[in-house]
Amino acid sequence: MTSETPLILLYNPKVAKPGYHRLPHSLLQLGTLLEGRYPYEIVDGNLDQERDRAGEIIERVRREGIRYLGVTIMPGPQLQQAVPDIKRIKTACPDLTIIVGGYFPTNHPNTCANDPAIDYVVLSAGEDTLPALLDTLEQGGDPATVAGLAFARDGQVIHTPPRPPHHPNDLPWYPYHKVPVERYVNRTHLGTRTLSHHSSFGCPFFCNFCAVVNMAEGKWLPESAERLGELTQYFRDKWHINALEFHDNNFFTSESRTAAYAENLLRRDLLLAWWGEGRIDTMLKFSDRTWRLLRDSGLKMVFMGAESADDETLKKMNKGGTLTADKTLALAARAAKYDIVPEFSFILGNPPDPHKDIERGIEFIRKIKEINPAVEIIMYRYDPVPLAGEMWLAAEQSGFAFPQTLDEWADPKWVRVQLRRSADTPWFKHNDRELMRNFETVLNAYYPTTTDRRLRSPLWRPVLKALSGWRYSLRVYRWPFELEAVQRRIRYQRPETSGF
Ligand code: B12
Incomplete structure (x- = not known):
C-alpha cells in the first residue's frame, strides 16, 4: 500500500434520478475529520449512474488493498441499491470491513448490525465516530469502547453509548477538493448555477412521524451566519453560483441567525436565489424586518410541513404543540406579501379514518390556494418511523410491522412504502391513493x-x-x-x- 492508497472508500449508492446531482454532504462531513488523518476517497454513485460502482470497488479493494468501506444509506431507492452492492462487495472481499451510517442505519440499527455483510453501524452523526473506530481497529483495540456504534457479537447486537454530535461551527469546511464540484452545479428552478449546503445539525422538535428525531434527539446546532456568508462568497467566487439550496432539516430555527445571514448576503452584494426548509409557526413569528431581509436577500421558496388540516391530528403528530391549521393559512398570506413561495407538505390519509382525513385535507388545500395561489402543495401519506407515540402505535395496531432483514427492506414493496406515496400500508387503501393522486392532477393543472x-x-x-x-x-x-x-x-x- 502506498501513502496515496485510500485506507477507506466512502460510498454514496445511487439514489437520485440521472442528472439530479447534489453534493454528497453526508460523506463530505465525514471527510472533515478524516483529512490529514487517514487517506480516503469519496465515490458518488449518483454521478455516471451507468457505471458498475460495486464492481469498481471490488476491483480496487483487490488491487490496492483498501481495508474499509463506509456506506451511507437513506431509506427507499438508496437502500435498494445499497443492499445488493454491500452483499456483492462483502462476498467478493470478505476481509474488507464494511461500516454503514446515515438515516436508515440510525433508525434500524439491529437490522443492519445483524446482517452478515455489515461489520459496524455508526449511529447518528459520524464525523467523530468514524475516525475513532478506525483508530481502534487499526490499533487492534476493542470496538465496544467506541461510542456511537452498534455491531453484532456472539449473536447479540452491542450498542455502545451514544456520542454527542460535533458542533458544525467547530468543524473544518467540507473537503470540496474530494469531489468534482463543477458537476454538482445544477440548473434548477432557482437558477442556472445552483449548489447546495447543509448548515446545521438536527432539529429541536420531536414530531412523531419524522426520522430526524432518532438522529438528533432534539438537538439543533447551527453554523454561524458569518461562516455561512463566507462559504456563500466562496461558492460565488469559485463556482460562480447564482442560486443556493440549504438541505438543513430546519434552516430557519433561529430568527437572529436567519436575519444575520440575509444581511450578510446583502452586505456582500451576493444577489442569488436561495431556498431552505423551515417551520410555519417559527416563521410566522419572524418580524416584518426579517421577512423583508429574506425577500431582499433573494429567498425564493421555503419548504414547510403543514401536515394536516386538523388541529387534533397536528397534536397527535406532536408538531411542537404550536402549529395549528389557522397558522398555515396565516403563513400563506404573510409569505404572499413578501413574494416568497411556501411549499406546504401534507401527510394525508391518517388513521383512524383515512378517507375523511384526505377529504378534509383537500378542502383545506383549496382554501390555501384561494389565499395564495402561488403556494406549492406536496402530498404524502404517513411513513412510519419507530418512535414512541400515538401514530406509531396506531400503525402497529393496524398490523403494520417493519421488515426484519435487509433483503426484505430492499424489496420494491418497501421502497414504495418509504417513498410515502403508495397504498402498501394496512390503513391506506387503493381508493385513498387514487383520490389523492387524482386531486393532485387536477390541482397541478x-x-x-x-x-x-x-x-x-x-x-x-x-x-x-x-x-x-x-x-x-x-x-x-x-x-x-x-x-x-x-x-x-x-x-x-x-x-x-x-x-x-
Ligand atoms: C439530500 C437529501 C436527499 C437527496 C440525495 C442525498 C444523497 N445521498 O445523495 C435526494 C433529493 C435524492 C433525496 C431523496 C430522498 N430522500 Co432524502 N434527504 C436529503 C436530506 C435533505 C439531506 C441529507 C444530508 O446530506 N444531510 C447532511 C449530512 C451531513 O447529514 P447525514 O446525512 O445525517 O450524515 C451524517 C450521519 O447520518 C452520519 N452518516 C451518514 N452516512 C454515513 C456513512 C458512514 C459510513 C458513517 C460512518 C456515517 C454516516 O454521519 C454524517 C455526518 O455526521 C435529508 C434531510 C436532512 N436534512 O438530513 C433527507 C432525508 C434523508 N431523505 C429522506 C427521504 C425519505 C428521501 C426519499 C427516500 C423519499 C422522499 N420522498 O423524499 C427520497 C428518494 C427519492 C427518489 N430518488 O425517488 C428522509 C429519510 C426519512 C427516514 N425515514 O429515514 C430525510 C431524513 C428527509 C426527512 N426529514 O424526511 N434525499
Whole structure:
C-alpha cells in the first residue's frame, strides 16, 4: 500500500434520478475529520449512474488493498441499491470491513448490525465516530469502547453509548477538493448555477412521524451566519453560483441567525436565489424586518410541513404543540406579501379514518390556494418511523410491522412504502391513493407549479387552467385522463420530484 492508497472508500449508492446531482454532504462531513488523518476517497454513485460502482470497488479493494468501506444509506431507492452492492462487495472481499451510517442505519440499527455483510453501524452523526473506530481497529483495540456504534457479537447486537454530535461551527469546511464540484452545479428552478449546503445539525422538535428525531434527539446546532456568508462568497467566487439550496432539516430555527445571514448576503452584494426548509409557526413569528431581509436577500421558496388540516391530528403528530391549521393559512398570506413561495407538505390519509382525513385535507388545500395561489402543495401519506407515540402505535395496531432483514427492506414493496406515496400500508387503501393522486392532477393543472422550467412558456399555463377549470370548480377529480395526457405531453414535473 502506498501513502496515496485510500485506507477507506466512502460510498454514496445511487439514489437520485440521472442528472439530479447534489453534493454528497453526508460523506463530505465525514471527510472533515478524516483529512490529514487517514487517506480516503469519496465515490458518488449518483454521478455516471451507468457505471458498475460495486464492481469498481471490488476491483480496487483487490488491487490496492483498501481495508474499509463506509456506506451511507437513506431509506427507499438508496437502500435498494445499497443492499445488493454491500452483499456483492462483502462476498467478493470478505476481509474488507464494511461500516454503514446515515438515516436508515440510525433508525434500524439491529437490522443492519445483524446482517452478515455489515461489520459496524455508526449511529447518528459520524464525523467523530468514524475516525475513532478506525483508530481502534487499526490499533487492534476493542470496538465496544467506541461510542456511537452498534455491531453484532456472539449473536447479540452491542450498542455502545451514544456520542454527542460535533458542533458544525467547530468543524473544518467540507473537503470540496474530494469531489468534482463543477458537476454538482445544477440548473434548477432557482437558477442556472445552483449548489447546495447543509448548515446545521438536527432539529429541536420531536414530531412523531419524522426520522430526524432518532438522529438528533432534539438537538439543533447551527453554523454561524458569518461562516455561512463566507462559504456563500466562496461558492460565488469559485463556482460562480447564482442560486443556493440549504438541505438543513430546519434552516430557519433561529430568527437572529436567519436575519444575520440575509444581511450578510446583502452586505456582500451576493444577489442569488436561495431556498431552505423551515417551520410555519417559527416563521410566522419572524418580524416584518426579517421577512423583508429574506425577500431582499433573494429567498425564493421555503419548504414547510403543514401536515394536516386538523388541529387534533397536528397534536397527535406532536408538531411542537404550536402549529395549528389557522397558522398555515396565516403563513400563506404573510409569505404572499413578501413574494416568497411556501411549499406546504401534507401527510394525508391518517388513521383512524383515512378517507375523511384526505377529504378534509383537500378542502383545506383549496382554501390555501384561494389565499395564495402561488403556494406549492406536496402530498404524502404517513411513513412510519419507530418512535414512541400515538401514530406509531396506531400503525402497529393496524398490523403494520417493519421488515426484519435487509433483503426484505430492499424489496420494491418497501421502497414504495418509504417513498410515502403508495397504498402498501394496512390503513391506506387503493381508493385513498387514487383520490389523492387524482386531486393532485387536477390541482397541478389548475395551479401549475412555478418550479417547472418547462412551464415558463406562456402557452401551457392557460391551456392547463382552461382544461381543468370545470373539474376544479365542480370538485370532479375522478379519471382526469385528459389532464394526465397533457401533463405527459409537456412532461410536467411535480415540485417534489425536481426538488425535495
Ligand atoms: C439530500 C437529501 C436527499 C437527496 C440525495 C442525498 C444523497 N445521498 O445523495 C435526494 C433529493 C435524492 C433525496 C431523496 C430522498 N430522500 Co432524502 N434527504 C436529503 C436530506 C435533505 C439531506 C441529507 C444530508 O446530506 N444531510 C447532511 C449530512 C451531513 O447529514 P447525514 O446525512 O445525517 O450524515 C451524517 C450521519 O447520518 C452520519 N452518516 C451518514 N452516512 C454515513 C456513512 C458512514 C459510513 C458513517 C460512518 C456515517 C454516516 O454521519 C454524517 C455526518 O455526521 C435529508 C434531510 C436532512 N436534512 O438530513 C433527507 C432525508 C434523508 N431523505 C429522506 C427521504 C425519505 C428521501 C426519499 C427516500 C423519499 C422522499 N420522498 O423524499 C427520497 C428518494 C427519492 C427518489 N430518488 O425517488 C428522509 C429519510 C426519512 C427516514 N425515514 O429515514 C430525510 C431524513 C428527509 C426527512 N426529514 O424526511 N434525499
